[in-house]
Amino acid sequence: MTTSASRRPLRADALRNRAKVLAAAEEVFAVQGTSASTDEVARRAGVGIGTVFRHFPTKESLLEAVLVALLERLAEEAEGLRSADDAGAAFFGFFARVVSRAKVKQAVTEALAEAGVDAHDRAGTAGPGLKAALGVLLARAQAAGAVRADVSAGEVMALLAGLCYATERAGADEGVLRVVFDGLSARRADPRGAGPSAT
Amino acid sequence: MTTSASRRPLRADALRNRAKVLAAAEEVFAVQGTSASTDEVARRAGVGIGTVFRHFPTKESLLEAVLVALLERLAEEAEGLRSADDAGAAFFGFFARVVSRAKVKQAVTEALAEAGVDAHDRAGTAGPGLKAALGVLLARAQAAGAVRADVSAGEVMALLAGLCYATERAGADEGVLRVVFDGLSARRADPRGAGPSAT
Amino acid sequence: MTTSASRRPLRADALRNRAKVLAAAEEVFAVQGTSASTDEVARRAGVGIGTVFRHFPTKESLLEAVLVALLERLAEEAEGLRSADDAGAAFFGFFARVVSRAKVKQAVTEALAEAGVDAHDRAGTAGPGLKAALGVLLARAQAAGAVRADVSAGEVMALLAGLCYATERAGADEGVLRVVFDGLSARRADPRGAGPSAT
Amino acid sequence: MTTSASRRPLRADALRNRAKVLAAAEEVFAVQGTSASTDEVARRAGVGIGTVFRHFPTKESLLEAVLVALLERLAEEAEGLRSADDAGAAFFGFFARVVSRAKVKQAVTEALAEAGVDAHDRAGTAGPGLKAALGVLLARAQAAGAVRADVSAGEVMALLAGLCYATERAGADEGVLRVVFDGLSARRADPRGAGPSAT
DNA sequence: TATGAATGAGTGTTCATTCAT
DNA sequence: AATGAATGAACACTCATTCAT
Numbered sequence: 085m086t087t088s089a090s091r092r093p094l095r096a097d098a099l100r101n102r103a104k105v106l107a108a109a110e111e112v113f114a115v116q117g118t119s120a121s122t123d124e125v126a127r128r129a130g131v132g133i134g135t136v137f138r139h140f141p142t143k144e145s146l147l148e149a150v151l152v153a154l155l156e157r158l159a160e161e162a163e164g165l166r167s168a169d170d171a172g173a174a175f176f177g178f179f180a181r182v183v184s185r186a187k188v189k190q191a192v193t194e195a196l197a198e199a200g201v202d203a204h205d206r207a208g209t210a211g212p213g214l215k216a217a218l219g220v221l222l223a224r225a226q227a228a229g230a231v232r233a234d235v236s237a238g239e240v241m242a243l244l245a246g247l248c249y250a251t252e253r254a255g256a257d258e259g260v261l262r263v264v265f266d267g268l269s270a271r272r273a274d275p276r277g278a279g280p281s282a283t
Numbered sequence: 284m285t286t287s288a289s290r291r292p293l294r295a296d297a298l299r300n301r302a303k304v305l306a307a308a309e310e311v312f313a314v315q316g317t318s319a320s321t322d323e324v325a326r327r328a329g330v331g332i333g334t335v336f337r338h339f340p341t342k343e344s345l346l347e348a349v350l351v352a353l354l355e356r357l358a359e360e361a362e363g364l365r366s367a368d369d370a371g372a373a374f375f376g377f378f379a380r381v382v383s384r385a386k387v388k389q390a391v392t393e394a395l396a397e398a399g400v401d402a403h404d405r406a407g408t409a410g411p412g413l414k415a416a417l418g419v420l421l422a423r424a425q426a427a428g429a430v431r432a433d434v435s436a437g438e439v440m441a442l443l444a445g446l447c448y449a450t451e452r453a454g455a456d457e458g459v460l461r462v463v464f465d466g467l468s469a470r471r472a473d474p475r476g477a478g479p480s481a482t
Numbered sequence: 483m484t485t486s487a488s489r490r491p492l493r494a495d496a497l498r499n500r501a502k503v504l505a506a507a508e509e510v511f512a513v514q515g516t517s518a519s520t521d522e523v524a525r526r527a528g529v530g531i532g533t534v535f536r537h538f539p540t541k542e543s544l545l546e547a548v549l550v551a552l553l554e555r556l557a558e559e560a561e562g563l564r565s566a567d568d569a570g571a572a573f574f575g576f577f578a579r580v581v582s583r584a585k586v587k588q589a590v591t592e593a594l595a596e597a598g599v600d601a602h603d604r605a606g607t608a609g610p611g612l613k614a615a616l617g618v619l620l621a622r623a624q625a626a627g628a629v630r631a632d633v634s635a636g637e638v639m640a641l642l643a644g645l646c647y648a649t650e651r652a653g654a655d656e657g658v659l660r661v662v663f664d665g666l667s668a669r670r671a672d673p674r675g676a677g678p679s680a681t
Numbered sequence: 682m683t684t685s686a687s688r689r690p691l692r693a694d695a696l697r698n699r700a701k702v703l704a705a706a707e708e709v710f711a712v713q714g715t716s717a718s719t720d721e722v723a724r725r726a727g728v729g730i731g732t733v734f735r736h737f738p739t740k741e742s743l744l745e746a747v748l749v750a751l752l753e754r755l756a757e758e759a760e761g762l763r764s765a766d767d768a769g770a771a772f773f774g775f776f777a778r779v780v781s782r783a784k785v786k787q788a789v790t791e792a793l794a795e796a797g798v799d800a801h802d803r804a805g806t807a808g809p810g811l812k813a814a815l816g817v818l819l820a821r822a823q824a825a826g827a828v829r830a831d832v833s834a835g836e837v838m839a840l841l842a843g844l845c846y847a848t849e850r851a852g853a854d855e856g857v858l859r860v861v862f863d864g865l866s867a868r869r870a871d872p873r874g875a876g877p878s879a880t
Numbered sequence: 881t882a883t884g885a886a887t888g889a890g891t892g893t894t895c896a897t898t899c900a901t
Numbered sequence: 902a903a904t905g906a907a908t909g910a911a912c913a914c915t916c917a918t919t920c921a922t
Contacts (some may be wrong), residue, residue: 095922098885119318121912137914139885176479185881193448200453207309230479232462239458246449246459249392253337254439255397263434263442265479269468280464296903320895333899333905342896483920493901508749518714519891530908532894541892574877591846599853628877630860637856644857645849647790652797654839661840663877664919665864678773678827678862695881720915729883731920740917 104129109150114189129216130259151195155214158182158195162217171262176222176265181242183261186248193252196245200238215241233272243268301338303328305321308349313388337406339379350394354413357381357394361416363473374420375464378443382460392451395444399437414440442467483485485674502527507548512587516545549593552655556580559589570628573619574663575644581659584646592649594643598636613639630668641666694830703728706747710787715744748792755792760860769827772818773862776841780858783845790849791810793842797835800814812838829867840865 094189112120122143126133133235134217140146152199168174209261226233243264250256311319321342337347360377367373385391398413415481418436425432437447442463449455506527512519520541522533538544559576564570596610605634617635624631642660648654705726711715719740723730737743745844765771784791796811816834823830840861847853 095883097922101885120913123912133913134887134915135885143913172479175890180480189909193288197448197452200449200455235458235462239455239462242455242459243447243462245453246445246455247446249396249448250399250441250445253396253438254441254444256399256438256445259433259435259438260441263431263438263466264463265466266463267462269479280371280468281379294902300903312885321897322895325905332897332906333903333904336897337902488809493904493906495901499906519893520893531892532908533906535893539893570877595846597851598853599849633860637860638855640847640851641852641860643851644843644845644853647794647846647850648797648839648843649857651794652767652799652839652842654836654843656831656835656844657831661829661836661864662861663864665860665862667877678866679777680771692881698882719918721917729919730885731883732881734918735882738918839890 098139101129101135103130105131105136105139105146106149106153107147110153110189110191113147113150114191117190118194122146136228150191151198154192154195155199157212159214159217162214166217166220166224170223171224171228174225175225175231176268178221179240179247179265180243180261184246185188185252187253188252190252193245193248196241196248200241200245226270229270231268235268240268289329297338300328300330304330304335304345305348305352308345309352309390312346312349312390316389317393321345327422345368347400348412349390350397352400353388353394354390358416359412361413361420365416365423370420370423374424375467377417377420378439378446378464379460381443382446382450387453392444392447395440395447399440399444425469428469430467439467450454453477496537499527499533502536502628503529503537503544504547506552506590507544508551508587510550510610511545512589515588516592520544541658547597548589550608552587552590552593552613553597556590557608557612557615557649560612560619564615564618564622568621569622569626571628573623574666576616576619577638577645577663578659581645581649584650588650589677591646594646598639598643624668627668629666638666695736698726698728698732702733702736702743703726703737704752706743707750707788710744710747710788714787715791719743747788748795751786751788751792752796755813756814759811761822763817764816768818768825769822772822772828773865775815775818776837776844776862777858779841780848781845783849787849791844792841792847793838797838797842808876823867826867828865832865837865 109125110127112125116124124137125146126136129136136146136181140149161181164176165178175283182192182196199214207278215237218240222235222237224232225231226235247256247264249262250260304324308324311327315323321335322332324345325335325384328335330462336347339348360380364377381395393419401423414436418440421430421434421436421439425434446455446463447461449459487506491519503523510523510526514522520534521531523544524534527534532623534544538547559579563576575674580594581590597612613635616638620633620638623629624633643656645662647664648658702722706722709722709725713721716840717749719729720734722743723733723776726733733743744771757777762775779789779793812834816835819828819832819837822828825834844853844861847857
């Protein structure tokens with residue numbers, strides 16, 4: 085279930101470098117977007133360009149690794165809330181925290197977007213991981229009556245991606261988040277479909 | 284109503300070329316994303332690359348012009364609904380139509396995002412234009428009791444951008460749109476702030 | 483029947499540059515071998531690297547153009563001898579002249595080798611051109627009784643390539659050429675197959 | 682008989698590794714040409730890249746060692762024919778066998794070419810070794826009246842290199858070999874120089 | 881001694897932008 | 902004004918070679 089599928093475990097220093105590169109890539113892509121150059125990543129990591137390519141043989145694979153790492157961290161965070169007392173607060177709190185992080189990190193948005201699209205299998209293993217963890221949070225919040233019953237984990241992830249994007253690129257603030265939270269919450273009089281038609 | 288403040292009025296054929304380039308750019312960027320090459324735009328427009336750069340001295344400025352044109356069209360569309368009978372339907376219908384268009388046009392998303400960020404003055408004149416037109420739609424829908432009173436036009440634009448992004452990149456569908464519509468609609472028991480906290 | 487298949491004829495200066503690049507490539511590849519860099523070619527031609535790639539979109543295509551040009555020149559030379567008085571002298575003289583040129587130009591060897599291999603169609607149109615011209619020379623020399631009848635133009639081209647290689651890389655001299663000429667000449671007592679078996 | 686003049690004798694396992702690397706290099710260069718990477722050689726040998734460079738400090742030296750090994754084997758083969766009954770058959774058979782091997786092994790050609798050029802001292806000791814062995818075969822064949830008297834061992838080696846090249850790169854077949862054999866054979870009416878002039 | 885991770889100069893290629901025609 | 906050839910910095914990626922483990 086770990087990320088690397090390498091034959092033998094990497095040497096300690098190699099592992100350290102891999103981590104340095106990954107961290108640098110995360111920073112660089114977060115700030116400059118995914119079109120930042122691999123040279124920039126190497127520079128920030130303090131390693132030679134060859135080292136970057138030794139660990140991640142294409143830029144694509146580096147990007148993928150960054151996304152996977154992000155998604156894994158989010159999934160862990162979600163799993164940590166799995167048995168929180170207030171299921172509703174856990175769900176909405178997680179959602180808000182992810183969005184607030186996007187204010188700085190473009191990569192979060194992209195990671196979420198990729199994770200939501202199954203066709204593009206870049207985020208391969210990690211996407212489902214997050215979706216599953218989020219699913220648990222969602223199910224508990226629904227059972228507790230805090231979230232409407234007719235929303236799927238996939239829909240929540242799409243909302244998450246959209247909100248992150250809106251926050252980071254279109255200047256969305258808590259007002260916007262509140263609207264979405266209200267849309268998600270169960271406290272509403274009307275049965276499904278009674279609201280404004282979504283087509 | 285025109286965007287450019289050029290010194291002398293363009294000759295007829297120059298104007299025609301400018302329009303051809305703009306149309307081609309819109310198509311190309313919509314399909315291939317904004318990283319498509321200017322050569323590709325020139326080819327599609329059937330003009331030389333020099334002509335593209337004569338009218339839009341940098342790629343950035345070409346991109347900006349495309350976004351502005353998009354926003355102007357959206358603003359016009361919104362203005363056309365200004366005196367619709369059902370103010371709620373007008374508002375939600377406009378929203379849904381914009382989002383559905385994003386399924387094909389990557390540029391729409393970006394245009395909306397840019398328009399929402401005042402700091403970035405790329406979309407200069409056109410952003411406010413759309414915001415104003417949308418504001419009218421919103422105010423009427425709020426007056427008619429179809430949309431909650433505590434949302435601003437800026438927030439709606441951010442939501443629009445987020446939804447477009449979610450639709451185009453994260454596979455969002457009508458389920459997601461419905462959630463947002465419910466969040467926006469006025470039919471809810473609780474006064475502001477009673478829902479899940481957005482911080 | 484010309485080399486370029488471009489839509490419209492190149493401008494005069496573009497043609498000039500194309501020629502400069504081609505000439506530079508020929509020199510560079512002749513001296514340093516085909517693994518010389520395209521940057522080197524650009525430098526020698528006195529143009530920017532972009533110009534090289536505008537005319538020859540890959541290194542492969544540049545190489546091909548160089549080979550084609552070489553083969554075309556050889557073919558022209560062969561055609562010029564088509565109606566020489568002494569058919570034998572024409573044939574052997576052409577052969578010797580080509581080989582002597584290889585002393586300086588690695589590319590000649592490679593061009594001939596490529597031309598001889600039909601599978602590899604790099605030298606596409608030009609290879610057959612040379613083979614045909616050489617075929618005429620050969621047929622006339624055979625008719626004149628100067629060259630044995632059981633050799634084909636393809637075999638002569640392979641010999642030519644081999645001799646060029648031997649000359650340029652293995653220090654072959656006229657002694658070696660003489661042996662091959664004797665092998666090719668008709669003045670021999672034995673009918674085919676009476677010599678040392680070639681298997 | 683060994684090539685290296687290293688300070689202290691290698692340990693048994695080191696020797697074994699050296700041999701493994703050499704064998705792998707031979708295979709790799711034979712199949713992929715001399716531009717194959719040293720990493721590939723290490724992989725094929727089943728050793729680390731560091732080991733390759735410990736034994737052969739540059740790629741150039743590895744290449745040289747491969748060529749030397751090839752030439753040594755050819756020399757041994759030639760020596761084995763030193764006292765064959767039919768001196769002519771021995772000579773021509775050896776020649777044909779070497780050429781036929783070139784069909785698969787690019788390196789053979791290069792080895793022969795290098796061996797023929799004294800200036801380039803890469804094949805240092807081994808080149809002369811082959812030339813000497815070949816010289817014996819040649820002298821005996823000449824004494825037996827099977828090969829013309831006015832050819833030197835060096836010329837034969839150049840011919841060998843050229844034929845290998847022609848075979849491997851220009852599609853030469855037995856027809857070509859036959860021509861050369863006829864040129865080399867003694868059964869000809871004319872004294873030296875009566876044939877077509879080689880200049 | 882053997883390993884393989886690290887290095888960085890070098891490669892082929894692209895593309896926004898300039899400028900001669 | 903329009904053209905498209907020319908430019909060269911920038912990019913992703915490779916590979917011979919070095920060096921810490």
